[in-house]
Structures are given as C-alpha cells and as structure tokens.
Amino acid sequence: MENTVVKIDNLVKRYGELVALDHFSLEIKEGEIFGLLGPNGSGKTTTINCLLSLLSFDKGNIEIFGRKMTPVSYDIKKDIGIIMQNVVVSEELTVRENIDYFCGLYITDKKLRAQYVDEAIKFVGLEDFTKFYPKKLSGGLLRRLNIACGIAHKPKLIILDEPTVAVDPQSRNKILEGIQELNRSGVTIIYTSHYMEEVEQICTRIAIMDKGRKVAEGTKDELKRMIKNTETISIEVLGLGEDILAEMRALPHVYDVKYDEKMLVVSCSGGKHNLIRALDVLQKHEVGFGRVYSELPTLNEVFLEITGKALRDKED
Amino acid sequence: MQVFKLFMKILKKNIFTSMIYVIVFIAISIPMAKSAAADKTFKDASLKIALFDEDGTAESGALREFIGRKHELVELADDKDKIMQALYFDTVNYVLIINDGYGEKLAAGETEGLFSTYHMHDSYATVMVSQLLDSYVSSVRGYAAGGSDLASAEAKAADAVLQEAEVTIARNESGGVLSSSSASYFRYLAYILVSVIISALCPVLLKLSKKEFRFRTNCSCMKSSSYTMQVFAGSVVFIAVVWLIMMVVSVIQNGGMFTGNAWLAVLNSLVYTLICTAIALVICSFEPSDTVVNLVTQIVGLGSSFLCGVFVPQSMLGSGVLAAAKFLPAYWYVKAVEMLGGSEKFDGSRLAMYLLIELGFAAALMLIALVVNRVKYTGAAIKLPKLAAEPQK
Numbered sequence: 164m165e166n167t168v169v170k171i172d173n174l175v176k177r178y179g180e181l182v183a184l185d186h187f188s189l190e191i192k193e194g195e196i197f198g199l200l201g202p203n204g205s206g207k208t209t210t211i212n213c214l215l216s217l218l219s220f221d222k223g224n225i226e227i228f229g230r231k232m233t234p235v236s237y238d239i240k241k242d243i244g245i246i247m248q249n250v251v252v253s254e255e256l257t258v259r260e261n262i263d264y265f266c267g268l269y270i271t272d273k274k275l276r277a278q279y280v281d282e283a284i285k286f287v288g289l290e291d292f293t294k295f296y297p298k299k300l301s302g303g304l305l306r307r308l309n310i311a312c313g314i315a316h317k318p319k320l321i322i323l324d325e326p327t328v329a330v331d332p333q334s335r336n337k338i339l340e341g342i343q344e345l346n347r348s349g350v351t352i353i354y355t356s357h358y359m360e361e362v363e364q365i366c367t368r369i370a371i372m373d374k375g376r377k378v379a380e381g382t383k384d385e386l387k388r389m390i391k392n393t394e395t396i397s398i399e400v401l402g403l404g405e406d407i408l409a410e411m412r413a414l415p416h417v418y419d420v421k422y423d424e425k426m427l428v429v430s431c432s433g434g435k436h437n438l439i440r441a442l443d444v445l446q447k448h449e450v451g452f453g454r455v456y457s458e459l460p461t462l463n464e465v466f467l468e469i470t471g472k473a474l475r476d477k478e479d
Numbered sequence: 480m481q482v483f484k485l486f487m488k489i490l491k492k493n494i495f496t497s498m499i500y501v502i503v504f505i506a507i508s509i510p511m512a513k514s515a516a517a518d519k520t521f522k523d524a525s526l527k528i529a530l531f532d533e534d535g536t537a538e539s540g541a542l543r544e545f546i547g548r549k550h551e552l553v554e555l556a557d558d559k560d561k562i563m564q565a566l567y568f569d570t571v572n573y574v575l576i577i578n579d580g581y582g583e584k585l586a587a588g589e590t591e592g593l594f595s596t597y598h599m600h601d602s603y604a605t606v607m608v609s610q611l612l613d614s615y616v617s618s619v620r621g622y623a624a625g626g627s628d629l630a631s632a633e634a635k636a637a638d639a640v641l642q643e644a645e646v647t648i649a650r651n652e653s654g655g656v657l658s659s660s661s662a663s664y665f666r667y668l669a670y671i672l673v674s675v676i677i678s679a680l681c682p683v684l685l686k687l688s689k690k691e692f693r694f695r696t697n698c699s700c701m702k703s704s705s706y707t708m709q710v711f712a713g714s715v716v717f718i719a720v721v722w723l724i725m726m727v728v729s730v731i732q733n734g735g736m737f738t739g740n741a742w743l744a745v746l747n748s749l750v751y752t753l754i755c756t757a758i759a760l761v762i763c764s765f766e767p768s769d770t771v772v773n774l775v776t777q778i779v780g781l782g783s784s785f786l787c788g789v790f791v792p793q794s795m796l797g798s799g800v801l802a803a804a805k806f807l808p809a810y811w812y813v814k815a816v817e818m819l820g821g822s823e824k825f826d827g828s829r830l831a832m833y834l835l836i837e838l839g840f841a842a843a844l845m846l847i848a849l850v851v852n853r854v855k856y857t858g859a860a861i862k863l864p865k866l867a868a869e870p871q872k
Contacts, residue, residue: 215698234697243702251695252687255489267481268699 166193167229168351169214170321174223176209176375183209185375190354191368196346196414199355200462206375207355208248211324214353215245227320241269248325250309252297259284259293262311271318277383283315286341303334310338314345321345322353327361337366359462369462374468387460390419390468395460396429396438399453400445403427407448413441448469482687482696482706486713489683497679501721503670505728508664523643524546526572526604529555529565536582541633545615546575550608562597572604575612585786586629588620614640654795656740660819661733665744667818668725669789669809670750674780675721676755677762681772684763714756722752743830744819750837751812757844764851782807793817808840 169191176184184206188409189196195237212218214225214334227239252261262280270276271469284290287307291444297305306326314321323342327335343365346352356362363383364371370380387393403422411420411427416434420427438457445452528550532539536611546552553571555562565571574597581593594612598605618636623629657665686692687710695708726745730736737745762775784790786800787809793801804810818825 212694217694235702237700237702240698243698245695245698247691249691253485253489253692254687255492256485261487263700264481264485265695268696343674352716431778459756 167191168193168195168227169182169197169353169366170209170226171214172222172224174210174220174225176206176218176220183211183375184223187223187372187375187377188466189370189377189380191351193351193443194346194349195368196352196354196366197343198369198418199358199364199372200359200369201355201372205216205372207372208324209375210372211245211322211353211355211434214322215240215243226351237322239317242319244313244316244321246310246313246321246326248328249411249448250297250305251314252308254297254304254328256302256313257294257296258289258308258311258413261297261308265312266315276332279315279317283311286314286344287311288337302329306330306334306338310341318350320351320353322355324355325357326354327356327358335361344355359466363462371466371469378469383462386462386465386474390460390465391432392460392464392468394431394437395432396431397456397458398427398429398441398445399425399455402425403450407444407450410444411441414444417441440469480709481701483713486683486687486710487716489686490713490717493682494679497675497721500671500674500678501724504667508667509732511663517598523608523646526550526607526679527553527570528608529553529562529571529574531574531576533579534577534581534826538582538585538629538633539577541630541637542577542581542615544816545633545637545641546611548637549611551760566599567599572599572602573608575608580756584622585616585619588623590616590620611640629699649684656825657744657816657819657821658733659820660730661744662816662822664729664732665748665816665819666789666813668729668748669787669812670780670784672721672725672748672752673755673758673783673809674717674776676752677759677772677776678777679721680717680756680759681763681767681776682769683713683717684710684759685766685769685772688766697772718752722749740819742823744816746835747815747819747834749813750834750841751808753807753841754812754837754844757841757848760821760848761851764848764855764857783807786810786812788817792822794822808837811836811840 167190169189171187171189173363174184175182176189187206187210188211199210201207208291209218213220214224214226214227214232215407216232216236227236228242230236230239232239253264256264259280262283263276266279266283267274267316270279284293288308289304289307289311292300292304297308300308308373310323310326313323330338339361342352342354346365354362354366357367366379366383367381369386371378371386380391385446401424408422408427411417411429414429414437415438416431418432419430422428429437429441438455442452442455484490528546530543530546530552532543543552555565555571555574562571562574565573576595576597577593578595584591584593589604593616596605596608598608615636619629619632621638622632622635625632627635697703725748729745729748732742758779762772762779767775778805783804786796787793787804787807788801789809793804793810793813796804811833815830815837817823818830818833
C-alpha cells in the first residue's frame with residue numbers, strides 16, 4: 164500500500180473576516196504528482212504556506228511523512244523542496260552560488276553539496292550560465308534557476324507553486340518534462356497552477372479549489388466523469404429541419420442540441436456510440452455533412468461546471 | 480555559515496557608496512588636523528605699499544623708513560593707470576603719496592593735507608595703513624609737544640608705534656584630554672559613522688529580511704536562531720571593521736596612541752557605533768526602498784549633525800536648538816566629545832552619565848525595531864495550530 168506523504172485535515176485559515184481556507188482536507192500518496200487547481204485567490208498558495216508552516220492557521224492538522232508539521236520540524240523540512248511562485252534568488256550571487264546557497268541550507272557537507280549543485284545545474288540545463296548573475300538571465304532561465312535552487316538538496320517531496328507563470332512555451336515544456344522526470348525518480352510532487360493544460364498533462368491526481376474549499380478531487384478521468392457533459396459532438400451540416408433536431412434530442416444520453424444553420428452541436432452525458440447514433444440520424448434523412456468532431460470534456464469544462472465560472476476569470 | 484557568507488557578498492556589492500564617505504572623511508580630516516595645528520602660530524600682517532615722496536625732506540625720509548620697517552615697500556611707476564592696475568591685481572595693497580610740504584606741516588603740528596593715497600575702498604589694508612599713519616603722526620606730534628625735537632620725536636614715535644605685543648591665540652582648552660584636532664575628528668565621526676552604517680548595513684539587512692527570501696529560508700531545515708545569529712555576526716563584523724578603521728585613522732591623525740582619559744573618546748565612539756547600528760535596524764524594520772534609505776541616511780546624518788553640534792560647536796548653537804537636540808543621541812555623543820576636548824571641565828561622573836544616556840538611546844532604538852518587526856509579522860507569526868473537531872463541509 165502506498166504511504167501517505169501529506170495529510171491535511173480540516174484546515175481553516177482566516178485573514179480577519181476573509182476565510183482563505185475553509186475546512187480544507189487533502190491526502191497525497193507517495194509517488195504522486197498531485198495538482199492543486201484553482202483560480203488566483205482560491206487558496207492554493209495559502210495551503211502551501213500552511214503546509215510549510217510559513218503561516219499559522221486557525222484550525223486543523225497537517226502531517227507530512229506521517230509526522231505532525233510544525234515550524235520547528237527541521238527533520239521533515241530537510242526532505243521538502245519548495246519552488247515558490249515568485250523567483251527567490253539573490254541578485255548578488257551567480258547562478259551556481261545561488262544554488263549552492265539554497266542547497267547549503269540543507270546540506271552542510273561541502274563535497275556532497277558541490278556534487279548536488281552540479282547535478283541540479285545539469286538537470287535544469289543551466290550549464291552555460293553558471294557564472295551569470297540573475298539579472299542577466301531571461302525569464303525562462305530564471306525560473307529554471309528557481310527550480311534548481313528548490314531541488315538541489317534532493318528532497319523526497321517537492322512543492323511547486325505555479326512555477327511556469329510568465330514562462331515561454333519552450334521553457335515551460337522543459338520545466339514540465341523535468342517535473343515528470345523527478346517524479347519518475349520517486350519524488351512526490353505537489354503542483355499548483357491555474358493552467359489546466361499543464362495540470363492535465365502531468366498530474367496523476369487533482370484537487371480543484373475555489374474560495375478556500377476543495378470542490379472536487381480525483382484523477383482527471385474521475386473528475387471528468389463527475390460532470391454532466393461527457394462528450395460534445397460537432398457536425399458541419401446545412402439545412403437541418405426541426406424534425407431532425409427533435410430526433411437528435413430524443414437520442415439516448417443526449418441532453419442538449421444546438422444548431423446555428425452551419426454547425427450542429429450535440430452534448431451527451433454518459434453512454435457509448437453517441438457519435439454513431441447521431442450520424443445514423445443524419446443518414447436516415449439523407450442529409451450530407453462535412454467535418455465531424457467528437458470532444459471529451461476538458462478540465463476547464465469540469466471547473467466551469469463545478470464552480471460555475473471559468474478557471475481564468477479571476478486571473479490577476 | 481551560508482547566511483553569513485551571503486551577508487558578506489551582499490555587503491561587498493553595496494559597500495562602494497559607504498567607502499566614499501570613509502575616503503572623503505579621511506582625506507578631509509587629516510589636512511584639517513594639520514591646519515588646526517598651524518592655527519596655533521601668529522604672524523603680524525605685512526602689506527605691499529608703494530610710496531611716492533613729493534616732499535623729499537628728512538621728515539618724509541623718516542616716514543619712509545618707518546613704513547619700511549613694518550611693511551614691504553614696492554617700486555611702482557608714477558602713472559595713474561599703472562597704479563590702478565597694480566591695486567586691481569593686488570600686486571600693491573596701498574599707494575601712499577607724501578605730499579609736498581609734509582615736513583613743514585608736521586613741524587607745525589598740522590595733520591591735514593599730509594598725504595594723498597590710492598587704495599581699494601574698504602579693504603583691510605586701507606584701514607591698517609590709515610591707522611598706522613594716524614598713530615605715527617599723532618605720536619610725532621605728542622613727542623614734539625613734549626619737548627623733543629622733530630627728528631627724535633619721529634624716532635620715538637616709530638619705536639612706539641611699531642612696538643610688537645606678544646600674541647598668543649586664546650583657545651578654550653581648559654583641561655581637555657583630547658587635542659583640539661582629535662576633538663574635531665571625534666565630533667565629525669558622529670556624521671560619518673551614522674552615514675556609513677546606515678548606507679551599507681540597511682541594504683544588506685533589507686535584502687536578507689525580504690519576505691520571500693525569509694519565507695524561502697524558513698522552509699529549509701536551517702533553524703531561525705541560526706539564521707538570525709549569522710546575520711547578527713555579519714553585522715557585528717561589519718560595524719567592528721568600520722569602527723576599527725576610524726579608530727586607526729584617529730590614532731594616525733592624533734599622531735600617536737591615545738593615553739589616559741583620551742581612551743574615553745574611543746569608548747564614546749564605540750557606544751555611538753551601537754546607536755548607529757540601532758538606527759539602521761529601526762530604518763530596516765520599516766522596509767524602505769533603496770531610494771528611501773539614501774534619503775533617510777542624508778536626513779539622519781546631516782540633520783542630527785547640524786542640530787547636535789557635529790559641524791559647529793554646541794556653544795555656538797541656540798538654546799532652542801540645543802533643547803530639541805537633547806532628544807537626539809548625537810547631542811550626548813558630541814557633549815561627551817566636547818568635554819574630552821576641553822570645552823567644559825572634565826568630570827568623570829558626568830561623562831559616565833552621557834555614555835549611559837547614549838546606551839539608553841541604543842536600547843530604546845533596538846526595542847523600537849523589535850516592536851515594529853513584531854507588529855509587522857503578526858499576520859505571518861508562526862504559532863502551533865490548534866486541533867479542531869469540526870467536520871469538513
């Protein structure tokens with residue numbers, strides 16, 4: 164049975180009248196890439212800060228590696244790597260010195276640290292920039308440096324708080340590949356983001372947060388099954404009559420049909436062979452059609468249906 | 480020692496501005512000390528005077544000889560343009576023409592129409608020579624009226640007028656344990672210490688206490704106490720080095736090691752260094768930007784220096800200014816320096832009181848910094864969570 168790495172139980176965090184975390188619970192197993200998904204202000208960063216004991220909280224309990232997490236749990240902290248939302252490096256240190264500084268907060272053995280620093284530099288692909296100062300690096304390279312600073316000490320649990328904000332697609336892909344590679348080496352990952360595609364691409368399990376609450380949790384397939392829409396069929400077709408549309412609406416699992424004189428959109432909830440049944444109706448009435456698409460729901464649709472709003476509505 | 484090393488690296492990058500203060504201070508303080516020493520000698524002023532004798536008598540000759548004994552007689556062409564030019568370019572300070580009939584008029588006791596002159600209006604040279612001539616003529620008349628013949632009256636008058644008094648420069652050095660130049664050095668040190676410590680220490684402390692940076696460090700397994708101790712050690716090393724440099728310069732400037740109670744000035748400067756560090760901590764607790772730090776450095780450095788008598792002795796400041804200055808630590812520092820410099824009688828117990836007041840300021844400032852930091856981090860204060868039995872919604 165997989166070990167529980169992180170256990171958050173009934174966490175409540177208030178900022179005055181504002182409830183940032185509202186009885187939030189979570190359990191993350193060893194070897195997972197766990198995605199915390201939610202719009203800005205949903206409580207992702209507050210959760211991370213509470214998890215790391217950077218913030219006090221009003222109620223609840225946090226356990227990491229089976230032990231209660233407190234501000235002085237240094238034996239737990241040594242196995243945690245953190246990559247913060249903002250790049251946290253010293254402008255006065257070079258790339259290598261920065262990684263060495265942060266690694267040195269965990270590893271005191273100089274020889275071992277030098278080896279770890281070299282490995283981290285290689286891992287994020289900053290070999291050509293070791294003597295550069297941060298202000299000479301591009302946004303993408305800075306993010307990579309930020310990651311190297313967080314992982315150099317070889318932690319067992321890595322928390323990445325929106326590590327790809329303001330990063331170009333090439334660097335973003337490299338970062339995501341790196342995270343998956345770390346995970347393959349046995350590291351448990353907590354990944355917060357408001358980018359659906361990233362979470363969908365790399366996370367093995369996802370919790371959706373909104374207004375400090377966990378509104379859904381599961382694998383991406385499990386989440387998609389939670390919503391009414393399971394398949395959206397789009398067919399390019401001209402001159403459909405009301406009788407055909409009525410027949411479409413009567414098909415099993417179809418809960419919505421829209422037609423705008425060019426495109427027929429059939430929304431289905433569950434069931435198999437929905438596309439075949441829709442095409443059969445058109446053929447029966449000898450209606451010719453053009454391109455046909457069948458799309459499974461995205462996490463964005465999941466989020467939209469669960470929370471009633473689009474994930475990026477509230478982006479700062 | 481990761482944090483200590485980082486402290487030093489950040490300090491290294493920010494030390495340039497502070498070093499300018501130190502270098503300029505050292506460059507200025509040593510010549511100033513030399514000039515202060517040179518001020519102890521007095522030399523009577525000698526002017527360059529061009530003299531035209533239109534009288535040509537023994538009396539006018541005696542006058543020429545009299546003037547030549549005190550001042551330098553300069554040859555000049557008897558041409559008005561050249562005379563004016565010489566006065567303008569300061570190659571001559573005064574042009575004296577002994578009018579025809581001078582001898583007769585002097586013998587007759589007349590004082591009008593003896594001389595014609597060219598001079599710069601209202602110059603000190605004009606006043607000096609006019610007074611000299613008046614004294615001479617009055618003395619000659621006095622001796623002549625007393626029965627001396629004219630020649631001996633002129634000789635006696637010349638001796639009397641040119642008699643030199645022994646001059647000593649009076650200084651308020653009643654029992655000072657510091658030389659006046661050392662006292663000046665230690666006074667100016669109040670400005671330089673506060674400027675250097677704030678301008679160098681604040682940027683480092685601000686960078687190390689930046690919220691994200693502290694959060695990131697708090698995530699690690701480095702103990703908070705270790706982090707604080709390393710920052711403290713870095714600060715102590717820096718201020719100790721600054722203070723030691725200043726003390727080495729003070730010894731060089733003093734011309735040798737301090738002796739006796741002069742060491743109290745060194746102790747006073749050490750206490751003031753603590754105050755400057757505490758001021759830097761208070762400033763940092765408000766997390767100002769670099770621009771604001773520079774501004775505050777100037778305001779605190781120059782403001783307290785002008786108000787508390789760093790640049791001018793406290794005796795020259797108004798009572799209102801001094802009353803306000805008492806609420807600033809620099810006032811007590813300067814007061815101690817002035818006592819050691821001899822401006823007031825040395826009194827060990829009063830000096831101890833000044834030092835204690837300074838220490839009180841340092842403690843109060845440290846307390847303010849602590850309180851501000853505590854208030855600031857209340858929201859992020861780490862406290863152990865309380866368990867709740869409420870079910871999840």
